[in-house]
Amino acid sequence: MDSDSLIKRVSLAKKDSKEADRLIQDYMPFIKAETSKFIGRSAGDSDDELSIAMFAFYEAIKKYSILKGSFLKFASLHIRHRLIDYNRREKRSQGLVSLDTPISEENDGLSLADTVQDGSDPYEENELREATKQEIEHLSEQLQDFGLSFADISDNAPKQQRTLEACRKAVVYAKTHPELLEELLRTKKIPLGKLSEGAGVERKTLERHRKYMVSILLIYTNGYEILRGHIMKILKGGGNT
Amino acid sequence: MKYLVVECHKGYAVLLDENASFVSSANLGYEVGQTVFDPVLMDSGKIGTNRRIITVSRLLAAAACLVLVSGIFLYRRNNAVYSEITISDNVCMQVNRKGEVITVESLNGEGEKILENYQAEGKNQLDAAEEIIKKAIETGNIQDGDTISLYVDTPEQDSFWDCKTEFEEHFRSEHGFKVNVKKYNHKNSTKNHVSATSAPASQENTVPYTQQENTAPPQENVTPPQENTASENAAPYTPQENTAPENIIPYEQDPDINSQKENFSDFNNETHEKNRNFSDSDKNNENHSDFPDRNENNENYNNHDNNFSDFNNDTNENYDNFYDSDKNNYRENQNQDFNQDFSPEYQDNQGRHGGHSR
DSSP states (O other): OOHHHHHHHHHHHHHOHHHHHHHHHHTHHHHHHHHHHHHTSOOOTTOHHHHHHHHHHHHHHHHOOGGGOOHHHHHHHHHHHHHHHHHHHHHHTTTSOOTTSBSOSSSTTOBHHHHOOOSOOHHHHHHHHHHHHHHHHHHHHHHHHTTOOHHHHHHHSOOSHHHHHHHHHHHHHHHHOHHHHHHHHHHSSOOHHHHHHHHTOOHHHHHHTHHHHHHHHHHTSTTOHHHHHHTGGGTTTOOOO | OOEEEEEEOSSEEEEEETTSOEEEEEOSSOOTTOEESSOOBOOSHHHHHHHHHHHHHHHHHHHHHHHHHHHHHHHHHHTSOOEEEEETTTEEEEEOTTSBEEEEEESSHHHHHHTTTOOOTTSBHHHHHHHHHHHHHHHTSSOTTOEEEEEEEOSSHHHHHHHHHHHHHHTSSSSSSEEEEEEOOTTTOSSOHHHHHHHHHHHHTTSOHHHHHHHSOOGGGOOOGGGGGOHHHHGGGOOOGGGSOTTOOOGGGOHHHHHHHHHTTTOOHHHHHHHHHHHHHHHGGGGGTTOHHHHHHHHHHGGGHHHHHTOOHHHHHHHHHHHHSOHHHHHHHHTSOOSTTHHHHHHHHHHHTTOOOO
């Protein structure tokens, strides 16, 4: 593949998450080679380093511009830097003992986590995870009606705390005015004018983060109790952590 | 912070954090619906935060350096001792760069009496010195009309001259005593501060400083006359009197020499004394008149009148000093061939006599 077609694919993958996945799949040998070069051995599919390298490749797709030269060199550098960061992070926790560590060689299959009583019920946890998964899948389907995916929302999510605070005010205002949520479900459009006027935030701010606002407002419609419980902080004024 | 995995891709996962923000992270084997605690997140605003922290840290470091440097500068200007002024062997003032007194200490019992109930810290050095001298007069340590010595120890020569000028201007007319400011190098002194200043200071209270300096013989300039008897030095330029040509003008009538004498009339007594010593020694040079080559040189001299007039000022000065001492030497030396070979030997001879060269 020549460099021009690669650059075209990269620019497409920037906007399309499916194209990004395809590009990552096509360049897996390159990613594995870079990882193996760094760790000094052949990288297996279960290696965390390979996952980090794939994520770094995805980051490289998102951050690449033609001004940065060859994409593969840029990606290679990015993968290397990410792996260095990951190594440093792992070194910090070197003195810690993993809960997955086996108790002894005789008791095969038993790990430290099995001996620790944390008060949680694994069956209950599995049920909760399954329920959460169903909620997320349902939300994903609803988002597809709006022509959105979580990956698009992730790209469109506010990064600055001030913007996040403005969106939070709009969500709180919508929660106290259920008619606005009903209008969203009915018309598939956010009532930006009413929200910005009622919450006292800039309409432009909400417009810029329209995708994000759709996802959060959908969570505050009926049927997403687990997700609403997870983002409880948003109603308490947002966490600055 | 807890993150909920909402979407998984091959290379990454999308997580929902507790602040209702969607973030991308590395997919370390995550499944949708799983809660994770410490994911590897995509670089976003955190880089900016780090950059801000780095920028702020750099600014703070630069500000700290600036404060440190200015602090050192202000300390050196205000609190560090720059010079020491010893007044009449009794009191020593330590002064900063601005000329303000930092500390005053007495060097002996008399100093303690003077400094009794007296605070000089923070005062200008001139005012403090004046007040201390007045207190010394009150206590009887100094009499009206005495010359008071101030020994100034400064690291730089320029600052010493500034200080000297300042003190002499201040104490010029309106006070009943004279002040003499002298350089005193504390570091080069082998004795301690008190004993090093005590000897000259005790004399200064009774004897004016200028008299003491003039009466002191310049020991190093006294040259033993025996050095001039060395034949190799005296031979080239001291021919006998009877070998001089007849057309030479007598010493007293020579207009050039008289004008040169006027020009150098301000020569000090030391120089004349040295010249006298030199001429005395030259009398012994007659013993070397039996050198045959010298008569030939005398004859050649008549053809070199022009060369003689081209001598530079330095040579003329030496020439005048040399002849001013003795008429006979004048005649003899006019017969010399004052070519270039002569000049260095002559100057070398002058140097051996401890003579001056200007």
